[in-house]
Amino acid sequence: MNLTEKEILLAVEGVLVNGINETIQVTSVEFDTRKVTTGSLFIPLKGNRDGHDFIEQAMEKGASLVLSEHDLSSQIPYIKVDDTLRAMQHLAVFYLRKIGPKVVGITGSNGKTTTKDMTAAVLSTTYATYKTQGNFNNDIGLPYTILSMPENTEMLVLEMGMDHKDEITVLSKIATPDVAAITLIGESHLEHLGSRKGIAEAKMEIIDGLKPEGTLIIPNNEPLLKEMIMDVNQTVESFGIDSEATLSATILSEEKSETRFSVNRYPDEIFAIPVLGKYNVSNALIALLVGRFFHVDIQNMRKSLATFDLTKNRTQWLQTASGIDILSDVYNANPTAMGLVLDTFSDISVEGKKIVVLGDMLELGELSRKMHEGMSEHLSPEAIDEVYLYGPQMEFLAEKLQSTFSVNTLHYFPKEDKNNLMNKLSENLNPKDTVFLKASNGMGLSEVVEFLLRSHQ
Known part of the structure; x- marks a missing residue:
């Protein structure tokens, strides 16, 4: 600077x-x-x-x-x-105009950080690219990201997070993106926004600063957004799995550390990403649409997606010294995202036991009980060997699962019993077992991940 x-x-x-x-x-x-x-x-x-x-x-x-x-x-x-915060935001606007990079803004109920990482990887093959570091995605973090970018930055990829209405509007007007993308509409922050429609409206605030000649990217399978784009003046493009979208993917194979897929617009190419799940293919489609918008060569896009670096705690595979595989996704959680990962985890092949550890999903308001109970649809004893549930909201799921899982395979722990959870889980693990952990960040399941890595040397 x-x-x-x-x-x-x-x-x-x-x-x-x-x-x-x-x-x-x-x-x-x-x-x-x-x-x-x-x-x-x-x-x-x-x-x-x-x-x-x-x-x-x-x-x-x-x-x-x-x-x-x-x-x-x-x-x-x-x-x-x-007001020092407002002054910081004004300074960010000034510096952004001074440097003049193209800007990509990314929001959504889940997958923002992974999509940011994928998009930055694609763009960096062709342009000097800077991206949001860590989770600096709010009214402080976004201007700080702008003010931290090098002077030679040509592409700036900004993650935009929110808890309440009008917060994305502030971020979008600071960033004035050339391309804006919404990953999906889930149930995060239902407590503040009231309904999925309220969440969709809050995410759509990303167009408030979108340049008139810009492009909005949305999931093809979200009817709420399809209703809301009717009055959007900018170009709208879509993505989806096996659907009629601008970019549509067909899943070819899913393994623990790689998912392969093809794309309708590039029929001669086979793409691979070093992460698990169809939901991550959707994130990759956003990165491909952004790369296409900025004329990145398809071979560069394919190679970058195959090797991109994932921000810590985002559906991250780890392994203990004793050979236990850990799928850590403990930074955030909402019912849509948790269900998607559980379905994918249930389908993968493993050598030992397959174990799930779930903590509370926060900020779901009056629908919290129903949405925690709803996770029972994604948990079957035919696919999952043991389930560990942690936190007051997960007790509702524990009660729901009592009819399908035995007392030896279903374990519930109140929030004050994290140490007991860690010890019980650790005692029951053997080499070749695979553990999936997911919860809202406030539940602190990262401590459980760290404990397992330490205790199974």
């Missing part, structure tokens, strides 16, 4: 204080003092702690400039603004 104080002042519409030297260059933007280095602009944000309390610490670490909502008593050079 290379921004002058004059540019920053113009972008954030603040007031210069304490004789700022306009020849100073800002080389990075940080809101975490642990990342501040010489030349940083420090932006204090208000969360559990007020970032203004750390301004002096940021200056000691080499920050050349800060933003502040308060008057500072010392001679610290700063720009006074009404």
